[in-house]
Amino acid sequence: MSARDDILTLQARMGESIVGQARMIERLLLGLLADGHLLVEGLPGLAKTRAIKSLARHLDARLSRIQFTPDLLPADITGSDIYVTDAGRGDFRFQAGPIFANLILADEVNRSPAKVQAALLEAMEERQVTVGGQTHKLEPLFLVMATQNPIEQEGTYPLPEAQMDRFLMHVNVGYPEASAEAEIIRLARTEEAPPQAAPAAGGGTADKLSPASVFAARAAIHGIAVSEPVERYIVALVQATRDPGRFDDDLKRWIQVGVSPRGSIGLDKVARAIAWLRGRGHVTPDDVQAVVHDVFRHRLILSYEAHAASVSADAVIDRLLQRVAVA
Incomplete structure (x- = not known):
């Protein structure tokens, strides 16, 4: 099978255990393919944790789950040097933390203080950690999916805008449709049933996708053509966030700081x-419009006037798409 067939098979397998959240599955795979990290925001119980666990189950990759809490320390994520004695001699050895995995679930990332958030975001950006003057490289296949709860603000430390810029996409997860809700109930009922037979011997990793398929997919994506008109359209959308007054008076009032490079x-x-x-094999304006909300949502800094009028970042991006002409 081709790399695309492998990824589509992975997407289908994840969809079997995650009902009503096809868009979140697609965004998670896009983050994997684009070699970027995701900030996922949604109410509890919307299968955010289940999604990355499903990805780890069907991909030959190691998953670490880090529950962020106010008492967490940077060393709890990166690891630390520990003193080890052997045959009467002592030495410091590095004990790797949970960040040394392929897939990282940073659960409720806004519940930890700034130093811990900075340690995670530095690892995301540099793909390495430095402890005791020694630099330790992270895995070549490395994806962080950080979650935060939009309704609980007490005891939280909101991510600064400059740090949120490190995430490739900010994905909002909503409630499933009513028809999907019934299917979710049936799926949960099925999973409650005890297993009828032991799994076949030797079937552990046979159905798991190799990381090599992900790297092959990334190489193929690198070759996707972007025409000059589409490139100009991308640049025009970005520039419109920085100089909104040229396009619309409302945008000028709503946008305080535009999108970074x-x-x-x-x-x-x-x-x-x-x-x-x-x-x-090429990018169309429809492709750009399909993902622009997830890429811009956390990078726009809205004005006080926008917040006072309950204008969301998504509404601002909708207005941008209306005002910026396709090249």
């Missing part, structure tokens, strides 16, 4: 990934 790079990467996932 990481946003334009991210939009290009994710647009190429979704074009590849949809079976095309």
